[in-house]
Amino acid sequence: MPHEKIVPDVSITSLAILDAEGKVDKDLEPDIDIQTLLKLYRFMVLARRFDERLVALQRQGRIGTFPPITGQEAAQLGAVAAIRPTDWLVPSFRETAAELWRGRGLDNIIIANNGLNEGGIMPDHSRDFPVSIPVASQIPHAVGLAWAARYRQSDEVVMVFFGDGATSEGDFHEAMNFAAVFQVPVIFVCQNNQWAISIPLSRQTRSETLAQKAVAYGMPGIQVDGNDILAVYAAAEEAVARARSGGGPTFIECVTYRVLMHTTADDPKRYRSDEAVDAWRRKDPLIRFETYLRAKGVLDEAKIAGLQSEIEGEIKAAVDHAEARMKTMGDPMEMFDHQYAAMPPTLRRQKAILERELAADGREVEHE
Amino acid sequence: MNKLTMVQALNLALRQEMEADDSVIVLGEDVGMDGGVFRVTDDLIHRFGASRVVDTPLAESAIVGMAIGMAAYGLRPVCEIQFSGFAYHNFHQLENHAARLRWRSRGRYPVPMVLRAPYGAGVRALEHHSESREVYWAHTPGLKTVIPSGPRNARALLVSAIRDPDPVVFYEGKALYRAFREAVPEAVETLPIGQPQIAREGSDVTLIAYGAMVRPTLAAAEALDVQEGVKAEVIDLLTLSPLDDRLLVESVRKTGRAVVVHEAPQSFGPGAEIVARLMEGAFFYLEAPIERVTGFDIVVPLFSREKSYLPSVPRIVRAVRRTLDQG
Ligand SMILES: Cc1ncc(C[n+]2csc(CCOP(=O)(O)OP(=O)(O)O)c2C)c(N)n1
Numbered sequence A: 001m002p003h004e005k006i007v008p009d010v011s012i013t014s015l016a017i018l019d020a021e022g023k024v025d026k027d028l029e030p031d032i033d034i035q036t037l038l039k040l041y042r043f044m045v046l047a048r049r050f051d052e053r054l055v056a057l058q059r060q061g062r063i064g065t066f067p068p069i070t071g072q073e074a075a076q077l078g079a080v081a082a083i084r085p086t087d088w089l090v091p092s093f094r095e096t097a098a099e100l101w102r103g104r105g106l107d108n109i110i111i112a113n114n115g116l117n118e119g120g121i122m123p124d125h126s127r128d129f130p131v132s133i134p135v136a137s138q139i140p141h142a143v144g145l146a147w148a149a150r151y152r153q154s155d156e157v158v159m160v161f162f163g164d165g166a167t168s169e170g171d172f173h174e175a176m177n178f179a180a181v182f183q184v185p186v187i188f189v190c191q192n193n194q195w196a197i198s199i200p201l202s203r204q205t206r207s208e209t210l211a212q213k214a215v216a217y218g219m220p221g222i223q224v225d226g227n228d229i230l231a232v233y234a235a236a237e238e239a240v241a242r243a244r245s246g247g248g249p250t251f252i253e254c255v256t257y258r259v260l261m262h263t264t265a266d267d268p269k270r271y272r273s274d275e276a277v278d279a280w281r282r283k284d285p286l287i288r289f290e291t292y293l294r295a296k297g298v299l300d301e302a303k304i305a306g307l308q309s310e311i312e313g314e315i316k317a318a319v320d321h322a323e324a325r326m327k328t329m330g331d332p333m334e335m336f337d338h339q340y341a342a343m344p345p346t347l348r349r350q351k352a353i354l355e356r357e358l359a360a361d362g363r364e365v366e367h368e
Numbered sequence B: 001m002n003k004l005t006m007v008q009a010l011n012l013a014l015r016q017e018m019e020a021d022d023s024v025i026v027l028g029e030d031v032g033m034d035g036g037v038f039r040v041t042d043d044l045i046h047r048f049g050a051s052r053v054v055d056t057p058l059a060e061s062a063i064v065g066m067a068i069g070m071a072a073y074g075l076r077p078v079c080e081i082q083f084s085g086f087a088y089h090n091f092h093q094l095e096n097h098a099a100r101l102r103w104r105s106r107g108r109y110p111v112p113m114v115l116r117a118p119y120g121a122g123v124r125a126l127e128h129h130s131e132s133r134e135v136y137w138a139h140t141p142g143l144k145t146v147i148p149s150g151p152r153n154a155r156a157l158l159v160s161a162i163r164d165p166d167p168v169v170f171y172e173g174k175a176l177y178r179a180f181r182e183a184v185p186e187a188v189e190t191l192p193i194g195q196p197q198i199a200r201e202g203s204d205v206t207l208i209a210y211g212a213m214v215r216p217t218l219a220a221a222e223a224l225d226v227q228e229g230v231k232a233e234v235i236d237l238l239t240l241s242p243l244d245d246r247l248l249v250e251s252v253r254k255t256g257r258a259v260v261v262h263e264a265p266q267s268f269g270p271g272a273e274i275v276a277r278l279m280e281g282a283f284f285y286l287e288a289p290i291e292r293v294t295g296f297d298i299v300v301p302l303f304s305r306e307k308s309y310l311p312s313v314p315r316i317v318r319a320v321r322r323t324l325d326q327g
C-alpha cells in the first residue's frame, strides 16, 4: 500500500484563558486560591519594578550587562508556580521572575550582575540551578536531574526554561529525545519571546509552532498565551501532574514578547520597528492579570497602591543592602575558590604567586 | 590613511574580500541586520545582500558544519561565532572535519574556511564571554590559529586567512576591538600566516606575546627602557599555530633571556610549547630560566576580578627583572 498514512494528523492547541483585555473565560478558569493569586500578582509587580531598577542601575554604571525580562513575567511565574519547593528549577539566563519566586535574593542578583562570583552563592537546600548562559546547554541537565529523581524513587519533577532561539541548538533536540525515550518527569518551558537577539522566530524555524516539535519526540506539546498567567499556570499544572504521576515529559511553548533589548548592550533599533513592540506592550501580562483580579474583586486601587510602595521599599532596601555587602567583597583571592573540592598543589602555588604580585602592585602604588 | 579601530579594520577586510571574490560568504548569528554584536559585519548585508551575509538560526555546530560543506564545494565561508566561549558547541566539526577533510579525502576536499570569534577578558562581560582557549585549536593538527594584535595586522591577516587554502581559526581580542586606532591603508594588504613579527627591537631580553597581550607587553618594554635602560625585544606571534619558532629562537640566542605572556591559563598553555621550543633551540644560550606571565588555572572570574586575573604591565616588568637578576 503506497503512501499509507501511519501518523495520524497532528494537532496542536493554543490555550488562552484571559483575553487581551483581561476578561476571563469562565469555563477554563483554573482553580487557584486567592492567596496564591495575590502572591502571583505581587511577584509580577516585583519582577517588573526590579527589572526597571536593574536597567536604571546599569545605565548609571552601578551594575554590568544583564538581560531584562519585562513582559515575560507571566510566562515565568505561571509556570514556576506549578512546581513545589522540593522540585527542581533549571533556568537559562532570562528567568529573573522565576528565580525571585523560588527565593533568590534581589541583592544576590545585583551582586552577580556586578561581576562578583559571590552572586552565585546559593542555600544548601536549593533545588535551583544557577543561570546558564550557553544557549540550550542546560536542557540536558534537567533530563539528568529527572532521571536521578526517578532512580531514587522520588516524585520530584524538573522544570527547565529556555528561549525560542534555544530550539535551534542540538542540545535542545537531544534533551527532548532523551526525556521522551526515558519518560522522565521534565517540564520543558519555552519562553518564545519571538527574538533571539536580532533573529526573529521566522528565521529560527519554519515550523508553524514550536509546540509541534514535541510531537516528533513523542511527548505532548502545547502552545499557550505566555502573557496570560492563568493559561500558563493551567498548562504547567497539567504537565506537572502528568510528570509526577509517571506520565513523562511535556513541552510548553509560552508565546510572549521581549519588549526591551536583548541585554543592556543591545540596540534593537537596528533590527526591529517600534510599532511591533508597541502592539505587544498593549498585551502586557501585568495589566491583564490586574484587570482579572479587579473584576474578581480581590484587588482594588488602594491595595495596588499599598503593594507598589511596599515593593519600592523592598527594592530600595535590596539595592542598599547589596551595595553595602559589595563593599566587603572583591578579595581577588576568592577567584581560586571552588575550582575543585581540594585545591591541587599547582593551583596553591599560582594563588601564592598572585598574592605576591598584588602585594608588589600595592608597594609600587605606595611608592609613587 | 584612515585611522581605524580593529572593528572597522576587520570590516574593511571582509568588505574588500567580498567585493573581490563572490565565493566569500559571511554567516553566523546576528551577522546580518544587527551587523554582529560587535559590529564587525556592519553594513555588509546592505552591500552584498542576504544571500552572502547569512543570518543563521542559533546553532554553532550547524554553522561550522555548513561552512565545511560550503568550503568543500569551493566557496570561502567566513563564519562568526558570537563569542569564542560558544565555539565548544562546534568543537567536533572543527576537530573531526574541518581539520581533516583534506587529509581524509587525500587532498580532494580542502576546507578553505575561516572561523572568526572574539576571545579574551577585559571588557566587563558575562560568564563565558572572557575566555582565552585558543590552545584547543592550536592543539588540533590541520587547523591554523591566527590572533592579531591591532587594527592593521588584523585587517591584513584576515585577508590572508580568507585566501588561505586551509581552515583558519581567527581569534579577535575583544579588548582590542575599540581600544585604539591605527592607520590602515585602503589598498589591500596581506600578512603571511605562520610568521611572527618583531614588534620592538631589543638586545637584553625577549618578550613573546600575541593578541590582546601584545599591548601590555610593549608597554612593559617601554617602561623598562625608560626606567632602567633595559632593551627588551618584543615578538608578536600573530599566528599561534602552526608555530614558526625560528624568529623566537634567533632572538633568544641573542638576548639569552625570555618572558612569555598570555592570558590563557598557564598549564598546558601556549607558553608551555613556546618554552619547550626555546629549550630545544636556544638552551645553550640561556642566561636565566624562562618566565611565564599568564592567566591562572581557574575559570576566568566574573568581571569585577578580571583585572587581577589578567597579566598586567607591572607583572610583566617584574618577571623581566627576575630574569635579568639571574646570571
Ligand atoms: C551557545 C550560545 N550561542 C550564542 C550565545 C549568544 N546569545 C546569548 S542569548 C542569544 C539569543 C538567545 O535567544 P533565545 O533562546 O530566544 O532566548 P532569549 O534571549 O530570547 O531569552 C544568543 C545568540 C549564547 N549565549 N550561547
Ligand SMILES: [Mg+2]
Binding pocket: A163, A164, A165, A191, A192, A193, A194, A195, A196, A197
Ligand atoms: Mg527569544
